[in-house]
Amino acid sequence: MSAASCLLTEDQFLCSICLDVFTDPVSIPCGHNFCKDCITEHWNINVQCRCPNCNKRYNKRPELQINTFISEMAAQFRQSAQQKTSRSSSEQQVVKPEVHQMIQKRRLKIEEIKASVQLSNKDADREIAEGVQVFTALKESVERGQAELIKTIEEKQRTTEKQAEDFIKDELSTDISLCPGTSPAVDSFLFLSYKGLFLILLCKMLSLLLIVANNLQ
Incomplete structure (x- = not known):
């Protein structure tokens, strides 16, 4: 009977009226079978x-x-179908926890990746802030050094000008005192000559100081 059931298809166990597996199958004179x-x-x-x-x-x-033949075959078919359904349900119950566990692992992995990205962003922001702070401090230090250098050069320039002016005045006074009988016109000429030399010397010194200052910047 088991071999015979293998030769029959599922449609042959179905009633053409209710379209379900035969229940109490009966035959009519034309040979067709139906549920009673x-x-x-x-x-x-x-x-x-x-x-x-x-x-x-x-x-x-x-x-x-x-x-009776169809009845036995239908009962066997129904039992086989129930066993398949039960086995499929058991397999699903076994698979579901595994799938759930896999989903949980993937969710945890995604959360770890998100946390890692957030930590990386925080580290990057901190490094940028520290870098900006360092370069700002360096810039301010350079600007202060430049201002101090310019101030020092200007002070030296004023000191040099004062020393040169005092020196020329002293030398001019000495030269005039060593030339007795000079007229006021001669005295004025000598003073203007020394003053011209002083201005030339002063211009050269200023040019030299400006060149040095530009090179330092």
Whole structure:
């Protein structure tokens, strides 16, 4: 019987009226099989007795013959289907925890990646802030050094100018005192000459100081 069930398809175990596996299958004279309740109800609501499959007409309601072979095959088929359903349900119950565990692992991995990215962003922001602070301090230090250098050069320049002016005045006074009998015009000429030399010397010194200052910047 098991070998015979392998040769039958699923459709052969289905009632053509209810489209489900036979329950109490019976045969009618034309050879077609139906559930006993299905064919009985079908003929109860129809005036003429006809086969639902081949439409063969019967003058009077034929006697229903219990089909033991189909009944046994349908029972075996139903049992096999229930076993498959039970086995599939068990497999799903086994698979579900594994799938759930895999999903949880992936979620944890995603959370770890997000946390790592956030930490990396914080580190980058901190490094940028520290770098800006260092370069700002360095810039301010350079600017202060430049200002101090310019101030020192200007002070030296003023000191040099004062020393040169005092020196020229002293030398001019000495030269004039060593020349007795000089007229006021000569004295004025000598003073202007020394003053011109002083201005030339002063211009050269200023040019030299400016060149040095530009090179330092």
